[in-house]
Every structure is written in structure tokens, then in C-alpha cells.
Amino acid sequence: MSDLSCRLATFDDLAAMRGVMTRAIDELQQGFLDPAQVAASHAIMGLDRQLVEDGTYFLVEIDGCVAGCGGWSRRATLYGNDGSAGLREPRLLDPAHEAARVRAMYTHPDFARRGVGRHILAAAETAAAAAGFRAAELMATMAGEPLYRACGYRAKEAVIDRVGSVDIPLLRMVKPLNPTAP
Template structure:
């Protein structure tokens, strides 16, 4: 597949939000109920614009069309779009804290073609260059197989309580990278 991986820009955000909405619903089938997929997509998923500003959120595209997005972060927030943030997002200490893997989504028209793996490898390399020795994330159930295949281990399972009484299972996963 002839694709380009590049840092996302503020101009990309509307197209990435649309990709995330499609991905969140379609690729959750078989992992979440319809109600869970709709709730997590509406209330949690989306772009964290701080990652775009930090230059740690990426887009994979072909012919100018985004096919996948995801990133890593040197900030404390573990997951969620801008609408989930209520407080400051302090920087982590790479000597003592794990960086974050954040907001990976693949267009449901091109699943399982190595785009998620390409993103994870790129993010791990970038985080290691920034001095991080470990990465962690709050993985959705559809993402767990990808992260396991990349060497991440589940360290905690938990549920996210969303509006309407919807509970969505997530897995906190971690990997040493350096």
C-alpha cells in the first residue's frame, strides 16, 4: 500500500474526527454492543488537539485521504478527546513515567492492512527518541489485539461509566520500549 505517514495539523482535525467516528462505530462490532460503541464514540473518541500542537499525533494518508491516525504523548492524560479534558495536562517525566499511546483509529474501509502497526512502531520510536523507556494506554477492546501483537501487556482492566448508564470495558496496557 503506497501511503504517507506525517504529523497531523490543525487543518486535518475535521477529516480525522470524521474518520474516528466511522472507525469507532464500525470497528467496534464484535467487541462492544451497539450502545457501547455509540456511547464511547460520542463521549470519548476524538482528536486531542494538544497532541497535534505537540507534534505527536500522526496521520497515514493515501492520495490526500486519511486512512489512519494515532499518536503518543508526553502528557499525563491517558485517553479521550478535547471534550473529556477538565484540567491541565502536565508533562510526564520520561525517566520515571511511561509515555502514552493515544487515539489510534483506522478507516473501516482499510482494516488489518498494517496501518495500526505502522503507527505504533513510529510512535514507539518517537517516544524512545524523547527519552521514554515505557509506554502505556487505555485500550479499547477492538484495539487490544493490535497492541498485544506489538508486545503490550494488560496491567489492569476497568470500565468507563458513560452517560445513559452505559459501561464500556477498557484495558490499561503497558510496554517497555528502551
């Protein structure tokens, strides 16, 4: 296996992460969405700087190259990017009664199917459980749904997000976590 490392993302990583996100959306959504849906996806997917600011966003490198990024949040926002104002809900969640949010998971297409997404997902779930969350919730793209299902997430609700005149199918998914004892 190549040398894989995982660390918290910093603001110095933003440009590299944007590049990964753009390529992931444009290339990995093919076969799951039509070209208009892929193009419209950029309005609701991509960088959420709040995750970096909160210290809950990870960056994975393989052999020194940015292979992916993703994380979790203790905020109510389920998905969206810096520009998707209608999707933003900065309220802090109650870990005893609400699920942590797994957010903004992206793998560089050159590193797809090499365990990057599973690695980030495990890091996010571990951190959320350590913060006292008993469950994790996410909004899956159609391309991401097989990974999440394989990692124990179950469908909760099919969702259509309309961007202009384009409908983008999404799937709200949940998974119980095993919080560490205090």
C-alpha cells in the same frame, strides 16, 4: 503494497481525522461492544487537539486517502477527547520514571487490517523512545487490544468507564521501549 505515507498531523487535518475517528468508532467496535456502548464511546474517544498542538500526532495516508491517525503524548492524560474534561491531565511526564502515552489510535474501516495501526504505533514508539521514554502505556479498546498485544503490549489493568448508564470496557496496557542513547 499501496503508497503509504506517514506525517505529523496539522490543524488543517482535523476535519478529515474526525471523519476517520467517527467511522472507526462506529464500525470497528462492532462485535466487541453492543450498540449502546458504541454510541457512548464517542464521549470518551475521538479527537484530542492537544496531541496535534504538541506535534506528537501522526496521520497516515494510502494513495492520497486518510487511512488512519494516532500518536503519543508526553502528558499524563491516558485517554479521552477534547470534551472529556474529567479525563484530562496536562501535566508533563518524567521520561525517566513514567511511561509515554500512546493515544487516539484510529484506522479508517476501509483500510483496516492493512498495517496502518502497526505503522502509527511504530512511529509513536520510536518518537517516544527518542524523547527518552523507557516505556509506553495506553488504554486499549476491546477492538484495539489484539493489535496492541501482537505488538508487545501487556495487560496492566481492566477498566470500566461509565458514560451515563453505559459501561465501556477498556484495558490499560504497557510495553517497555528501547530509548535511543543520548
